[in-house]
Amino acid sequence: xxxxxxxxxxxxxxxxxxxxxxxxxxxxxxxxxxxxxxxxxxxxxxxxxxxxxxxxxxxxxxxxxxxxxxxxxxxxxxxxxxxxxxxxxxxxxxxxxxxxxxxxxxxxxxxxxxxxxxxxxxxxxxxxxxxxxxxxxxxxxxxxxxxxxxxxxxxxxxxxxxxxxxxxxxxxxxxxxxxxxxxxxxxxxxxxxxxxxxxxxxxxxxxxxxxxxxxxxxxxxxxxxxxxxxxxxxxxxxxxxxxxxxxxxxxxxxxxxxxx
Amino acid sequence: xxxxxxxxxxxxxxxxxxxxxxxxxxxxxxxxxxxxxxxxxxxxxxxxxxxxxxxxxxxxxxxxxxxxxxxxxxxxxxxxxxxxxxxxxxxxxxxxxxxxxxxxxxxxxxxxxxxxxxxxxxxxxxxxxxxxxxxxxxxxxxxxxxxxxxxxxxxxxxxxxxxxxxxxxxxxxxxxxxxxxxxxxxxxxxxxxxxxxxxxxxxxxxxxxxxxxxxxxxxxxxxxxxxxxxxxxxxxxxxxxxxxxxxxxxxxxxxxxxxxxxxxxxxxxxxxxxxxxxxxxxx
Amino acid sequence: xxxxxxxxxxxxxxxxxxxxxxxxxxxxxxxxxxxxxxxxxxxxxxxxxxxxxxxxxxxxxxxxxxxxxxxxxxxxxxxxxxxxxxxxxxxxxxxxxxxxxxxxxxxxxxxxxxxxxxxxxxxxxxxxxxxxxxxxxxxxxxxxxxxxxxxxxxxxxxxxxxxxxxxxxxxxxxxxxxxxxxxxxxxxxxxxxxxxxxxxxxxxxxxxxxxxxxxxxxxxxxxxxxxxxxxxxxxxxxxxxxxxxxxxxxxxxxxxxxxxxxxxxxxxxxxxxxxxxxxxxxxxxxxxxxxxxxxxxxxxxxxxxxxxxxxxxxxxxxxxxxxxxxxxxxxxxxxxxx
Numbered sequence: 001x002x003x004x005x006x007x008x009x010x011x012x013x014x015x016x017x018x019x020x021x022x023x024x025x026x027x028x029x030x031x032x033x034x035x036x037x038x039x040x041x042x043x044x045x046x047x048x049x050x051x052x053x054x055x056x057x058x059x060x061x062x063x064x065x066x067x068x069x070x071x072x073x074x075x076x077x078x079x080x081x082x083x084x085x086x087x088x089x090x091x092x093x094x095x096x097x098x099x100x101x102x103x104x105x106x107x108x109x110x111x112x113x114x115x116x117x118x119x120x121x122x123x124x125x126x127x128x129x130x131x132x133x134x135x136x137x138x139x140x141x142x143x144x145x146x147x148x149x150x151x152x153x154x155x156x157x158x159x160x161x162x163x164x165x166x167x168x169x170x171x172x173x174x175x176x177x178x179x180x181x182x183x184x185x186x187x188x189x190x191x192x193x194x195x196x197x198x199x200x201x202x203x204x205x206x207x208x209x210x211x212x213x214x215x216x217x218x219x220x221x222x223x224x225x226x227x228x229x230x231x232x233x234x235x236x237x238x239x240x241x242x243x244x245x246x247x248x249x250x251x252x253x254x255x256x257x258x259x260x
Numbered sequence: 261x262x263x264x265x266x267x268x269x270x271x272x273x274x275x276x277x278x279x280x281x282x283x284x285x286x287x288x289x290x291x292x293x294x295x296x297x298x299x300x301x302x303x304x305x306x307x308x309x310x311x312x313x314x315x316x317x318x319x320x321x322x323x324x325x326x327x328x329x330x331x332x333x334x335x336x337x338x339x340x341x342x343x344x345x346x347x348x349x350x351x352x353x354x355x356x357x358x359x360x361x362x363x364x365x366x367x368x369x370x371x372x373x374x375x376x377x378x379x380x381x382x383x384x385x386x387x388x389x390x391x392x393x394x395x396x397x398x399x400x401x402x403x404x405x406x407x408x409x410x411x412x413x414x415x416x417x418x419x420x421x422x423x424x425x426x427x428x429x430x431x432x433x434x435x436x437x438x439x440x441x442x443x444x445x446x447x448x449x450x451x452x453x454x455x456x457x458x459x460x461x462x463x464x465x466x467x468x469x470x471x472x473x474x475x476x477x478x479x480x481x482x483x484x485x486x487x488x489x490x491x492x493x494x495x496x497x498x499x500x501x502x503x504x505x506x507x508x509x510x511x512x513x514x515x516x517x518x519x520x521x522x523x524x525x526x527x528x529x530x531x532x533x534x535x536x537x538x539x540x541x542x543x
Numbered sequence: 544x545x546x547x548x549x550x551x552x553x554x555x556x557x558x559x560x561x562x563x564x565x566x567x568x569x570x571x572x573x574x575x576x577x578x579x580x581x582x583x584x585x586x587x588x589x590x591x592x593x594x595x596x597x598x599x600x601x602x603x604x605x606x607x608x609x610x611x612x613x614x615x616x617x618x619x620x621x622x623x624x625x626x627x628x629x630x631x632x633x634x635x636x637x638x639x640x641x642x643x644x645x646x647x648x649x650x651x652x653x654x655x656x657x658x659x660x661x662x663x664x665x666x667x668x669x670x671x672x673x674x675x676x677x678x679x680x681x682x683x684x685x686x687x688x689x690x691x692x693x694x695x696x697x698x699x700x701x702x703x704x705x706x707x708x709x710x711x712x713x714x715x716x717x718x719x720x721x722x723x724x725x726x727x728x729x730x731x732x733x734x735x736x737x738x739x740x741x742x743x744x745x746x747x748x749x750x751x752x753x754x755x756x757x758x759x760x761x762x763x764x765x766x767x768x769x770x771x772x773x774x775x776x777x778x779x780x781x782x783x784x785x786x787x788x789x790x791x792x793x794x795x796x797x798x799x800x801x802x803x804x805x806x807x808x809x810x811x812x813x814x815x816x817x818x819x820x821x822x823x824x825x826x827x828x829x830x831x832x833x834x835x836x837x838x839x840x841x842x843x844x845x846x847x848x849x850x851x852x853x854x855x856x857x858x859x860x861x862x863x864x865x866x867x868x869x870x871x872x873x874x875x876x877x878x879x880x881x
Contacts, residue, residue: 012644013636027460034471039471091629091631092630180315203326
């Protein structure tokens with residue numbers, strides 16, 4: 001029971017700080033929104049052609065793109081968990097946590113939990129703005145709940161990865177660089193921005209193995225077409241598996257790095 | 261305190277009055293010399309950190325390989341006679357130089373923390389020379405990035421104009437572009453003063469600058485409001501010039517002369533502002 | 544008197560073979576303020592971290608109130624409070640929130656935190672400012688809060704790593720007074736590390752001189768100074784080597800002299816048995832006889848500087864350190880000197 005309490009309080013601290021700085025919330029949603037607003041608007045024209053419309057599954061590129069943007073915010077937001085460790089380490093707060101009788105694993109778990117709550121908030125903001133731009137969810141409010149769950153689950157994966165890296169990396173800039181190194185390619189080689197059908201062979205193969213694709217596909221179904229249980233279930237299965245793997249990895253690396 | 265030719269000791273105020281007596285040619289030469297010293301210092305730092313440049317190659321590679329290929333294939337964006345991949349290559353070149361330059365400002369925050377800024381401020385070097393020196397070294401960084409993008413583009417089959425005149429032109433434009441955005445980032449660094457805030461703002465600025473330009477799609481297909489922003493964006497002029505110089509058979513939409521003029525003008529303006537703000541970062 | 548802290552042959556070897564702590568043994572009595580004095584890199588922080596449990600010792604025994612740390616780590620952790628070199632207060636939370644979190648991390652109930660939290664906040668004088676963001680606190684307030692937060696779970700032993708690092712002179716005195724009060728009012732046993740001579744002198748009942756991972760001497764500051772002898776004469780002597788050598792031998796032979804140690808430059812430390820002022824004229828006479836110029840001369844009572852020099856052969860000097868260290872020091876100063 002104390003383990004859960006430890007996890008909760010580690011994440012409570014992150015969330016209090018997060019909610020106190022609305023600027024930070026803004027920073028993480030602005031980038032995806034710029035993509036949505038600028039690129040999304042731009043591409044609207046081309047989505048109207050019938051061939052493309054069929055590939056996308058919808059005549060609105062904005063609707064097609066929104067799930068991709070949701071994943072973008074989850075990807076970039078998740079990277080911040082690792083940053084918080086670098087920051088804590090510099091401030092001496094990490095030492096303070098380690099000197100207390102809390103379970104070591106509570107640190108990465110708590111921060112991952114906080115990241116997923118933050119992701120939920122950010123996704124909500126994105127969906128609201130997308131709705132203002134004319135996007136409609138095919139599955140309504142219930143679908144939104146499902147989307148939030150998928151996004152938050154994916155956020156656990158990204159943040160545990162970031163936390164695993166932070167167990168070893170001691171500088172902000174290096175962590176940022178490594179995280180960008182991973183997130184950009186993940187985004188680009190998935191079906192976030194364009195459908196798999198539009199990709200050249202080699203790219204499509206990569207996309208099929210990309211975890212981001214699984215999350216995007218599930219959310220896209222919920223946004224564009226409706227409750228396709230088979231697709232959603234298989235996506236969720238993959239994501240759940242990855243979540244467990246990465247959480248375990250972060251716990252392992254953290255315990256190793258912090259008990260010299 | 262050194263003595264000048266007239267035997268009068270040089271102090272700060274004496275230096276100013278003395279400078280007025282110098283010919284403007286000597287003053288410019290002196291200014292340029294000081295700027296070059298600083299540029300050389302920064303270029304030396306570059307040699308110590310080549311891994312950063314490599315990771316910066318990932319971005320343009322992704323854009324050209326993935327984005328470029330897909331949209332060329334889809335023929336979704338009307339780029340006239342040019343293949344889409346060729347059309348976007350100069351835009352990606354400008355983008356990668358933009359990225360490298362925008363995060364340049366962080367070096368000034370490091371220098372502030374190490375006390376180097378204070379050291380510079382007490383020398384008689386004019387602030388503008390310091391800033392210009394940094395802009396020039398950012399230009400050097402940008403050029404190395406340009407080489408990477410050229411290599412990628414050539415590998416992907418983009419038809420490039422390899423004539424020495426056009427290469428020289430590209431070098432000049434890239435240097436100017438780097439100067440503009442690195443000085444801009446210096447101004448931001450002087451205003452925000454902390455690393456964390458800078459990283460946050462840096463991320464937020466690069467995307468709009470990039471999307472609200474003609475880098476990846478022609479201005480003609482933009483909605484009205486976006487077109488206005490793009491016309492005011494220095495990146496647009498940089499891309500326009502690069503497109504004309506880099507690709508055979510592509511003409512500049514605004515005229516090469518105007519492009520260069522805009523870039524020089526913006527650089528000069530930003531250097532003046534940055535020179536004023538530079539001491540602020542020391543606080 | 545029960546031994547509150549007992550350390551036996553503590554060794555810590557880092558990956559890469561660096562022996563940061565090389566067989567350190569000492570004991571701290573109940574309600575004693577015990578200090579480790581040494582420069583950066585001597586092994587002070589490493590020792591504290593091994594005792595706290597932040598680092599795993601390579602070998603050695605650590606007993607807190609008779610309980611071996613390895614046998615019952617959770618119990619021992621509850622007995623210890625720790626404040627690190629960095630002031631680990633989150634600027635973005637309020638003083639109260641920082642304290643509250645600390646309490647929850649030590650598994651105290653809300654009621655316990657409410658009561659004890661008020662008690663310790665009043666103790667350090669921050670009760671009125673408890674709902675203000677810690678970002679608005681001065682450097683001294685941050686340090687006081689940090690030390691206070693370490694007390695929330697009623698530990699009996701307090702470990703302070705460089706408690707006044709980065710603070711300005713007046714604030715350091717305030718913190719010293721506070722630490723004294725903790726010992727007397729709260730009946731705490733305190734172990735601290737420092738590289739400040741004045742701090743060790745002002746606070747510590749007993750002191751261990753630590754250098755390169757080993758303890759060179761343990762005693763009360765007064766006793767350590769007495770060990771060296773009486774006054775210290777520092778003289779700058781200028782002459783070629785042979786004449787100088789002869790002079791040094793002659794001075795050492797004097798009955799009042801304890802030892803003569805050459806130092807950097809042309810400085811020489813002459814330790815007098817008791818009366819340095821009586822030794823000086825004899826030094827001048829000998830110097831004239833040996834045709835050596837006495838360029839400057841100084842007399843002072845032994846300080847811990849001299850103690851340190853005596854036991855380690857070196858002076859405590861703030862090491863420049865790497866670029867990272869400099870950056871860290873500057874950041875710490877900017878934060879604590881507001």
